[in-house]
């Protein structure tokens with residue numbers, strides 16, 4: 001059908017999760033006209049889609065919260081140490097209402113194509129609702145873990161029973177009471193949902209390809225000692241978060257695992273374990289992500305904990321990760337995960353030893369064994385960090401698409417922009433700390449930087465900005481260099497793009513830290529947009 005409406009705005013933002021919502025708010029404050037396009041039926045992004053039982057954030061509520069408006073912080077109180085998906089979704093809705101954001105958001109609307117028009121210096125977008133939109137700036141706030149990985153198991157599609165994907169869970173919920181259920185995948189989504197599904201199902205079979213490290217969340221009310229520094233001085237606490245390694249205030253340790261005695265190992269490990277938080281357990285020792293011997297200390301102590309819970313030693317062995325160093329795949333936080341395997345109606349299938357031959361009409365076939373199920377749950381992960389961005393047909397200058405440009409891996413400057421695609425910004429894009437940090441802190445930093453960039457461009461009478469090839473190559477190299485001094489590249493993780501067949505292998509996020517990253521972004525501005533080419537009707541400037 002011919003498009004009925006033509007719209008022209010300063011900025012189009014794709015996605016109404018926490019990135020898109022804050023971006024819209026910020027743009028309005030600066031007097032830009034903006035439209036947000038969102039494929040879901042409401043705000044919330046990740047927390048709109050991931051409604052599987054047990055879904056929770058793994059960053060504490062003291063930190064996983066917007067900080068841009070102190071009044072907003074006063075107006076909202078989180079109920080637990082870790083918030084559930086429904087509570088986080090209510091928070092996103094609360095924010096949307098408080099700042100009246102929905103009136104500039106088109107829901108159930110997906111961008112299908114975006115093309116840079118060099119002569120007009122504007123982006124031309126087309127949506128799946130047949131709308132044409134032109135804009136000066138185009139922001140992808142489409143999330144890092146938003147495009148579920150396509151099923152890559154033979155026979156998927158044949159099964160006649162109920163099929164669920166954790167990242168696309170039905171809104172009305174699912175009742176597994178009395179059912180024989182299969183769960184495929186033991187990442188965060190599997191590990192969070194398995195205890196809940198086990199509580200209902202008559203039989204639960206967990207199909208595990210790679211065991212993951214998980215630590216008990218110790219959820220409950222927010223601990224007073226955690227709340228105290230925030231309540232004593234909110235501004236200082238938020239400032240410390242912004243200048244921390246991972247977006248949560250934390251004093252980096254100077255203690256090396258390889259140079260300290262076993263008593264110190266245990267004492268430090270136990271304290272981190274008891275905290276029930278990811279950042280302490282990821283920083284027991286300064287060298288744990290750098291050297292295998294230091295890492296093995298932490299990994300060994302986690303395995304000891306797993307063996308302490310799981311009664312059958314053979315099952316415990318299967319649940320103990322040995323293929324990757326601790327932390328090189330994102331560790332999980334759980335509530336009762338390992339104990340679930342002590343239940344008589346729960347079975348663990350090790351896919352390394354017993355690979356799936358095929359999914360069938362009635363269940364799952366292993367070599368020599370056919371298992372019947374009423375429901376199959378795929379907790380098989382996402383095409384992380386780049387999937388959602390390149391799923392839109394984005395064409396930059398000279399007809400090159402972003403998918404083509406990134407065919408052998410994403411190339412960005414600061415994770416924010418990419419050369420040949422003027423005025424295109426990505427929030428928590430590849431090459432930014434994103435998934436290695438508290439997303440809220442990273443999102444606010446990106447949005448503030450991008451909004452500032454647009455405002456200063458406008459103030460200087462310029463119309464377009466993009467990185468130089470040299471600056472981009474330098475950043476790509478830096479992101480790679482940082483990753484290569486760590487153990488991260490040794491794992492077949494989604495951080496490495498290794499979970500999606502055919503995806504180029506390369507470390508996607510920036511591991512140098514939120515603090516170092518923020519300093520780099522600030523320096524680019526202070527040095528007159530270092531590495532960026534800015535152009536306007538009369539002038540082009542390149543620093």
Ligand code: NA7
Pocket residue numbers: 145152153166184185186187188189190207208209210330351379380381382494499
């Ligand atoms: P993840 O962490 O990517 O986990 C996916 C799991 O599914 C993981 O155990 C995979 O095993 C498994 N998987 C994927 N494909 C298959 C196939 N084909 N056969 C068997 N098993 C498979 O995704 P999540 O949704 O759990 O979590 C994503 C992030 O969200 C998480 O890290 C947090 O940051 C929040 P593998 O390890 O690849 O062998």
